[in-house]
Amino acid sequence: MSTPEYELWADLDVRRPDDVRMISGRRVPLSWQMEKHAGHVDRLMNSTLPANFPDPVERGGAGDVLAVLALSESIRRDLTARRAGDIREAVRLGATWSEVAAAIDITPDEARAILRDWTERLHGLHQIDAEAGEVQRLGVEEDRHAAVLALIELADDQRTETGRHD
Incomplete structure (x- = not known):
């Protein structure tokens, strides 16, 4: 239709x-x-x-x-x-950094850098809104930012505790 x-x-x-x-x-x-x-x-x-x-x-x-x-x-x-959101989802759902890196033909550290840059930019947008006293419209709040940073800290072949691997 x-x-x-x-x-x-x-x-x-x-x-x-x-x-x-x-x-x-x-x-x-x-x-x-x-x-x-x-x-x-x-x-x-x-x-x-x-x-x-x-x-x-x-x-x-x-x-x-x-x-x-x-x-x-x-x-x-x-x-x-x-790309960065897809990387986050892959790791969150149980893919390892090595698997993510292989999927996009880069190193695990390069994949982490993509995700780190993305989350820092989004977190920065949230902080600008918060400092202006505005209701958050853009960016990533503190708890979500911390969760992404925790994903970045996983070892190359480590899976998330709750993630599943399909």
Whole structure:
């Protein structure tokens, strides 16, 4: 079933990563971006078919290539923005730092650094709100910050006590 938001997205010509912005107050889901990306790639692949190809196909052009480039960049940015949170979840749910590092082809210490940078930035946002006497809107409060720091301190092959390994 199609939603009005999805229809807006489906009709949008993407030529720059910033064309992928919020629709109705929420970020365009990665699945929608990837679906649109695949459609452009399919049309570009059709352009390689012989001119006398028996079935009618929609062939891609420059607009499709530009959309592929812009969507690829938007998807990359979204995945990069999620990376630290995904690292946190993996360790919290029982993955070891060695396993996380292998999954993203870096060292355990590099994976820890990604998570440490992320949690320190979020904690800093919380502290700014707290110092201003505002209700916390951004960032990570003290107990969540401490919990992430505890995850960072786990040894390379140590699992969380409560984490499960699937």
